[in-house]
Amino acid sequence: MQISSHIGSQLVDLCSALLLLTCFAIVAQRRLSACVDLFALQSAFLVLTAALVAFLTGNHHIYIAAGLTCLIKVIIIPRVLKKVIERLNVKRELVMNVNVPAGLLICGGLVMLAFFITQPILPLGFLLTRDSLAIAFAIVLIGFFTMIARQKAVSQLVGFLVMENGLFLGATAATYGMPLIVELGVFFDVLIAVLIAGIYTNRLQDAFDSVDTSHLTGLKE
Amino acid sequence: MLQAIILVVAQMIVLLAVSPFLVGLIRKVKARLQLRRGASVLQPYADLAKLFRKQPVVSTTTSWIFTATPYIVFASTLAAGLLIPIFVSITPLDFAGNIIAVVYLLALGTFFLMLAGLDAGSSFGGMGSSREAIVASLTEPAMILSIFAIALTKGSTNLSTIVHKTALLEGIATDPSPYLMALAALLIVALAETGRVPVDNPATHLELTMIHEAMVLEYSGRYLALIEWAAGLKLAVFLSLIANVFAPWGIATTLAPTAMGIGLLAYLLKVSGLAVLIGILESMFAKLRLFRVTDLLGVAFILALLGLLFFYILRS
Amino acid sequence: MQNLFLLLFAGYIGGLLLPLCFPTKPAVQNILAHGSAGLASGAGILLGVTGLFAPEPWTASVQSTIPFLSFAVRLDSLASLFVLTISLVGLVASIYAIGYVTEFYGRASIAALGALFNGFLLSMTLVVIADNGFFFLIVWELMSLLSYFLVVTEYEKAEVRYAGFFYLVMTHVGTAFIILAFLIFFQAGGSFSFEAFRHPEQPLPEGIRTLVFLMALIGFGTKAGIVPLHVWLPYAHPSAPSHISALMSGVMIKTAIYALVRVYFDFLGGQFPWWWGFIVLVIGAVSALLGVMYALMEHDLKSLLAYHSVENIGIILLGIGAGMIFQTYGLTEFAALGLLAGLYHTINHAMFKALLFLGAGSLLYATHTRNMEEYGGLLRRMPWTGAFFLIGAVSISALPPTNGFVSEWLIFQSLFLSFHLPTVLLKFMLPLAAAALALTSVLALACFAKAFGISFLALPRSSHARLAEEVPITMRIAMGLLAVVCVLLGLAPMVVVPMLDRVVTPFAGQSIEGKVLALDGWALAPVNMEFSSLSTPVLALLLVALSMLGLGLVAAFGGLVKQRYYKTWGCGINLTPRMEYTATGFVQPIKRVFGAIYQPTVKLETELLEESRYFAKRRHFEFHIEPVFQKYLYDPVVACFIGMAERLRVIQGGSLHLYLAYIFVTLIVLLLFAV
């Protein structure tokens, strides 16, 4: 058991690390559709992590969460986003508020920051998933940063979803899953949020004939 | 009580009697200095008598203010005169008002004269009132300060107390310097307030120069008489003030008849002396332009201030 | 006393609500509102008198359900004095209003006007009897607010709106300072009740006491209109309907004086360093001088009167300041004298300023203009108004034997007593203050010679004046009452001084009635007959008698010859109003002599005839005096804040990314530094 748990923690860490890696990939990626794919990939890793935790700890309700994630974040949402992208026929992010190399550097900084801040509280966590809280936090920060750095509405959405992934990782890994009712609520909200955002992007397209949110500066003062 | 009333009446009669004489005297001195024979010293009496008998002409534009003013001016000036010691150091009416009351009684007269000047509606009257306003407002501070300097030396603002103490040679010998400053200041103030050269020229009717004469230009007959008389009284008031506060020599400190006789005589001599002095001053100086008057009165203010300063420096 | 207070309360509340029940009948509203206001203020007068002579202060309180707030009232002698003053002026204003507001029928809602009027009076009364800091602040702000709404009665006019807003902001700034001062007491005592303010648990440290002093001075000074916080006053007071102006100038600004006395002599227990009194004295002198000087340049009658309020507040502060200085050096009887003189002038000013504002209101009512240059010759058309205005003018110019003279005389005496003080500086400064007072009073004299002379004498200068008619009886009665009060306050110090003595005794620690009154009341003699004495009754008698003498002389020497009427000598041409001296011309010499203060800018355009350059076709003359305080004090402050706001604007630039960045940075910073 000792060893298995040891290996288990290794595996969980590995998966979380992969999640983090995909984040960097998203930050570096200019093509929107590719971004969405990467996000789907990340979600897949997330599902993996969740399943792993569920398996190792035997909390079965996490399976449900994992399943939902798979359904919503790996299948539905990417579809929706793809649709949006097609309809708006915006292929790639040309101008960014922060260019890629700088962005990557900053993200590196954010990871360090995340570790630094969560350092004192990691020991409280379960042995199995010690570091994944820090990683989760890092992912949240990177997602947030993406939203700031990118100008297209779609990529901002991706950033938002990355944040959500980070949160979910935190929830499952650090605490072996939130109470089920909460989880369900969260998923529901995320789904709705994305759908609404999708609708919005369409309307924005109609109203401003662009989804470049840096044009949305009509309201000032 | 009765005694008091008699004294008051006597003082009143003296003032009424003396004031035209002083005016005449000044005129005489000036005439002499200009190598003229000049009119008799008693001429003002004759003028008054004539004016009283003449029919007054009143402007149709005026209101009751115009006709009431001469009486008010006359009354207020005379009242002021009754508050200051003339030939007896303790005036019965002393309790009715101290030196500040005297100042403000005179101001009352000035106020109504200004109104009267405006009432006729001619621009001369307005001009006179407007000039009177500025002159009065500049003399006042100097007057108050010099009064204060004197009051300090005797620790009182009651004229009788001041004069009485001085007459009994209390505290006069200690330090004359504040006195002299105050005296000089008050002299200038007196010239300004009574409308003499170099501030105003009572002998002119040139619109460029006149102040007092401009205000009363519309008056005639009995009203003019009262106003002229009041002007004389004002002169008398100031002269008596200066004479008795700074040189109360000979003034009666008791109610003995002889003492009072001497007091009266001394008083007449002192005020006549001052009148002569004013006559000389008037002949020595030319009238100042209106906006030069400020300088003169500024000097008076500074003098009074210095008097105060000296007092404190010498005391402390 | 309870019943009197309830009657007063009910009266004002009734006057506040009843008019609203008759939405369509202005006349009824008018009668109801001002009738019950008159009733209530009548009760107030009785309340004030009884309170003044009651052995013990009357207290009552209603506990509120709100923590720290209790509606506590305490009617000690000081409060009673002000209740008396407020109610007296209130009564007169109510009588006056019945006639005056007919002007506003159809132009403004009489119900609102009357309701606000009642509320205003009530709030002022409550301000002076409040015994709880919280409650005080509520009624204080209420007073300001209601008066604001009264000021903007004629809100169609832009200048009225400006005046109102300026007033609103200034008074609120003042209140902020007051709140700060009260909070300092609250820190010390942990309660808002004035009792706790008087005796805090731990005594306030010196620095904090100084802070209280300054805060109170600024806070209440704003309401009182001390220089340089006076700027709102000449705008706000004239803009209100005249009976309101009378209340504002007459009594509202006095509540600030009340509060100052309350804070300095009551809460701070009359313990203060000499320089507090000195500051008050200097502010008083400056306010008095500048107030009257600006008044001289005003040709809008009501603005002129408003500036004179600044002047008289200055004079009052001279008395109080002198009192504070004496208090510092333990010369309690002189302190009492100074305070007494200040309060005496407070009452007097309330009366004659109210009278003058009502007079101005009557002129406005009769001529529909406030511009003095369009008056003239009104004494013949409005004899009563003219006579009453003259009495007011004589009183405010401090001419014997009226009330203004008595109080200024007392202030002079208390300043002259400065030679008892130990330090040379003060010995020397107080006489200077006296000189300033002298200059002030004589300038005031000049100003009212102008005001009365130009408005009431000579020929009418405009059709407004030519067609003017005497005002309705109620207005005349109101003015008459005040005129009588003015004269009585002057002639009967023996009645007033004991009242005031009851007020100052608790603060100065000793009664000085015996020291001020001599000859069983017929003369004032501070501090003894040796030092000074004044008897206005006798002076009055003397003046009457001597005028009689004048008549006698006339009869004796000439006989009363019938006088002849003829037009004024106009150098050969007929006199027309255009040849008369204007108000502007009248003050020209003063403007020139004090040019350093006014910094006047004069503009004269002359258009000459083609034929001869000796004759002008038309001349255009205008002069302005520099509004120094607005230009160099107020505008910069406002500009500074607006500028900061403009610069801040960039943070709301509209960019979503920027906004996200804010949140991001905030999160990071808090995580790094807060934990």
Add this chain to the structure above:
Amino acid sequence: MAMIEVVVLLIAPLLAGGLSLIIHRSALLHAINLTSMSLLVASEIMITRTVLTDGPFTTLGQLVYLDALSAFILFIIGAVGLACSLYMRSYMDEQVARGVIAPGRLNMFFFLFHMFLLAMVIATVANSVGVQWVAIEATTLTTTFLIAFWRRRQSLEAGWKYLILCSVGISLALFGVVLTYYSSLHVLGDVSEALNVSQLLPVADRLNPHVLKLAFIFILVGYGTKVGLVPMHSWLPDAYTEAPAPVAAMLAGVLEIVAVYAILRMRMIVDHAVSPAFTGGLLTLLGFASFVTAAFFILIQRNYKRLFAYSSIEHMGIAMIGFGVGGPLGTFGGLLHLLNHAFAKSMAFFAAGNIHRRFHTVEIGQVHGLAIAQPWTAMALMIAGLALSALPPFASFVSEMQIVSALSAEGFPGQRLTNSSGMVTLALSDQFSRLGLTGLFLLCAVLAFSGLLYRITGMVWGTPPEGIVRGETWTLGHLPIIVLAAALVGFSFFLPQSLRQLLEQATQILLLH
């Protein structure tokens, strides 16, 4: 215990929402709306009764937790909600009549409105902070369409910004919730009740302080975005400007307050483990940030809805200062201020709505002479303005005085810590620093006052421009305005006994007694 009321509380809006989806007649929609609202209010009153008599309780199987605080919040929701429903009657119909809203979309509006209400009610009564989070996120999702209901460019922009900023903020809050759960693991174990307030409160002092600190920061930033605390406020002015008047009133009057409530709930837990100085300090800090910034922005607004938006930021700041400074006085004042602000601000937005209906502009510069054009609206606007600038006789003066008194007495939270931790601060200088803060507070109050009243007086006085109809048209919408005004005046002198008890018990709860 009080089961039925709670059920009604939750069912009423749900049913109403459902019905609105299928019904199209506006009269009927309004009727449903009003009935559900009155049901809501009624059940709230019952609940308040129970809470006052026998304290906090949980029901519906631990799902619902109710105490004086939540009852108080419910009271505000009910009162303002009812007022809005009354106001909507005439307002929405006119919008439809003017063709601003397609008649078919009216029921959509009502559906969203009811969902919004439901979400807020859940957020208030939820026992689990997790559920609370879900509900608050739901409010975002429902309101974003309400804000963008007029499908203009600006409203879309406002809605989008609102959606993005709030969702992001909220997700941060979720991380806070996760951390809370994380902290409770060792105490309560991995049980699904571990997020319930009723479970957390008793054991709160055994939770790990460091984690809770982190959690609180996340929660504060997250829900702070919803409250509109500077610097997370940026979405707020846009959203309030674009939202229809009743919605704006609900946002300003209720939603902000629910968010504040969420923060306070969290604080209650954190304060057990960490010293109140920590949370208090943070709250006061953000409070002052909001107060100062808003005060300056108020000075330069040209659009009256934005003006009110910034004034909401200002007042939330003031309330936060109250809670931050704490103590019985500060907390009581803070709660009372929430109530006053809710009333005054909804009044302000009703008035704004009326003005917009008459003048068809939101530019302050183009509105004059309201006193002549719409006397009653003018009075409402004036009263709202005076109440919002905390002048007596309006209750906000009382609450603001209480807050500033607390500030001057307590000073900046945490200062006592620095003193105790041997930092050399003399009593006097400490007092001066407190006075300094008080001075800053008063300065900002004066600035906000001047800015607000300068604009409002500019609108109320003067003469109306040409072509503006003169005279008030009476509608049902005037009723809530009058009632609210009366309440504002009344509360400044006497608080109703029950309300006072409620406030005091809530204060007790917040003060950990």
